[in-house]
Amino acid sequence: MMAGEEAFKEISQQEFLAGVREALGVTGDRLTPSPHSEPKRESATHGEYVRETQARLASRRMELVEQMDKMATTANWRVRRAIGEEEAIAQIAAIVEEVGAEEVALTDHSVLRRLSLAGELQERGVEVVVATTAEFDSRAAMHEQVNHCKLGITGVDYALAETGSCVLLPRRGVSRVVSLLPEYHLAVVDASQIVENFEELMALRRSSFLDDGKLSSYMSIVTGPSRTGDIEQTIVIGAHGPRQVHMLIVDI
Amino acid sequence: MNEDIKASLFVTCLVDQFYPQVGESVVSVLRRQGVRVDFPIDQTCCGQPAFNSGYHTEAKKIARQVLKLLANSEYVVVPSGSCATMLRVFYPELFEDEPEMAEAARELSRRVYEFSEFVVKVLGVTNVGAEASGRVTYHAACHLLRELGVNREPLELLENVDGIEFAPLRGNVACCGFGGTFAVKMASISEAMLEEKLSEIEDTGADTVVACDMSCLMHIGGALSRRRASARTMHLAELLANGKAAADGR
Amino acid sequence: MDVKTAQFKRNAEAALADEQIQQSLTRAIHHFDEARDIAIREFTPERWEELRERGRTIKDHTVANLDYYLELLSKRVAEAGGVVHFARDAEEVRQIMLRLARSRGIKSAVKSKSMISEEVGLNHALEEAGVEVTETDLGEYIIQLADETPFHIIAPAMHKSKEQVSDLFVEHLDEPREEGITELAGVARRVLRPKFLAADMGISGANFAVAETGTIVLVTNEGNGSLCTSVPRIHVALMGMEKIVPDIEDMAVFLRLLARAATGQRLSTYTTFITGPRRAEDEDGPEEFHLVIVDNGRSRLLRDAALREALRCIRCGACLNICPVYRKVGGHAYGWVYSGPIGAVVTPVMVGLEEAKDLPFASSLCGACRDVCPVKIDIPHLLLKLRHMIVEEKPSKHKNSPLAERLLIHGYYLTVRDRRTFALAHRAGSIALRAFACGGRVRSFPIPPLSGWTRKRDFPALAPKTFHQIWQERLSKE
């Protein structure tokens, strides 16, 4: 350790906040803020909101699929649709072939499990890497392996029709990097997962927080392929993430 | 007619000393509409040069005089978006820490109108029976456009001028680079901005550049004159005063 | 980052004379403006206005209750397993980061964009301590190689041509020369991928921090933010203390505002919500999550009831793109991290008024910035306020303005305070100007400030008669 470092003492939260209060001109401890300009639902009414929202969305399923398809296409997803599991698997196999992926990374997501996708692909001669640490010695090894795959296939947890985005909630069985490291990404969307707008998505996430007292560690809203405009403001598709993204909307 | 409307002209220092014909035009247009125009004789400047540069002490002294001068005016008409902004928007801010003066300033601000705004909003007139010729373009002065939110009014008035061809500026929202003391404090940047405005003007092929603010027009006109360009600048009031006369008595 | 704000005028002159910079500005700005316009037009004006208004009120509410929300945020981050650090200034940020790096044996770090790290000069500090730091946003990477500072909040390498990028890559990387933009982006991808996989630490900024859930929100288009926060074993996020919103429902407003105002997208490609480190059962994600909450001059903005408004800023860059001054001089002229209109407001307060006293004057006060600002910051009025502070408040009255200017303003006051002196001035001025006039205009005038005017513009001659005279002689009698 260096001398200067030992001497350094981090300022405490209390001290820091005292400075903020002083700047704000607040005296003493303040426990509650002035009322929020945008009144929010309390947890008591949240369950109700979730049920209402889900019912409303279910009643508009077809319309939302259309909107999702349209907006995702504008966001540069290559969108396909499938009705039923069989068609879904056939479509996925077609995409694997189209992108020329010999090795495919998968998350262990319920949507993919329901399709028995790993087995189905293996039967078709595709090398499948299920990206869970249980399968690897270390996380680094898992990342290396996923990095070698040309295509990553993930389920999604919500799809956002307003912007044509997929919402991924990494967790047990669902690695963060399958949608990131491979050159191609395929997101399999269950039609029932589509929400119409940000308000619904955020309110649903908030209700999950209010119910469980915590939020999952990570949520990623992905809207099309990775891109950059940093050289001469010319858009280049495929910066650090996938350069081509596919979406399969499955109505089972 | 609007015979029961009385308006005090706050002519602005620039018009007073450099462009008095603009003041004359305003008086003529308003009188033709029947407005009883007076001119509080003790006026000079609104104080903006001091305020704009940060000198509130001087600006306040001037503002106090103006507030007193215009205390009894029914309406105050200003042929400059920028000076109207000073009276209407900046006076109340200037006296933020003097409640009584701030109240007086807010009270005045409700009576202050920029010229074109006054004609359209208060008089309810969009055709003053003016006549002119040539190709005319319009520069939206920044304070008029963004502090006072006046854009439609001058355009409507222009639309109804007989005999002119209107050629809108591309990118009409951009500043000409005047900005008060900015034009001399940051002369190079100001010049670069002006350059762009001039090329936009050139593209319209207009022979007359109209605006509602002589400061912008002095700036634009100064460069046109330096380049010996044929286009001239003109305050909207001058164009409107150029009338088929009040004969048809609208 | 070094503060070079005192040289604004000189920097601006240099930028105006630099053809490469002028070209880049014209090209990029046009692109941004158009994209933003199209994106916003998807909404009705009323809808956009409503969103801006909501953004403004949410931010104002949060800033007015900043102590409460900071406390809540800190509590919730801790509950999610993260560690919160507080830093008052640049030195404290550096010390916190150095201690973290040393105690964890960090050898390499990958960074996603963070303006705070620019404020505090983090890269150099870490590098001196033996940590290899790699910027991963392509724009930031380019300027890191060039050892420059960001030219624009959201397009740091806007001023570089593809040829310059090509040269930089050849000079610094062991890669064959590429000329095309796509190929150059490909080089960066290739070179940076192994860095992501090998890095011990990921450093990021935070576009927003959600108090209720202890979540930070990162927005990128390249995906580098997601990689920096997913692969390395430690993630450190740096945030300005004003970046808070109360809860995630507020993000519905801000995500719409930010993407549209910044790049004209409906949503940036990757929007990542991070709440603490990975959970035990997660497949990946960092084992440690640290959040460094930074003041570094922000409480000075907070302290002033008017300037506080600037803390609403969500760093979208729209005000830069629309600003006729920024369009001419670009970002480096401003001499510090933040440029353009918002830079002219926050920089003087953050680095000290005396250090940056030209910046509030680097504006024609045209107000275009306020029109585009997604959170409706009244930038021109804040600039006026700062001008006033510079001239009359700090450090002591009139110290900051040149004597000549003070004399001039005083002379102006003496002239206009009475219409008789005003009339006298007209007479005197007519004589004076006549000496320099030809053909009714003044083509060159030797004495400042008018000499600045007549470099490229003629100055009008005074009218033979003032309006006062005309009124009294004629108009009043009609």
Ligand code: SF4
């Ligand atoms: S001031 Fe407004 S427009 Fe400028 S960067 Fe901040 S949020 Fe964007």
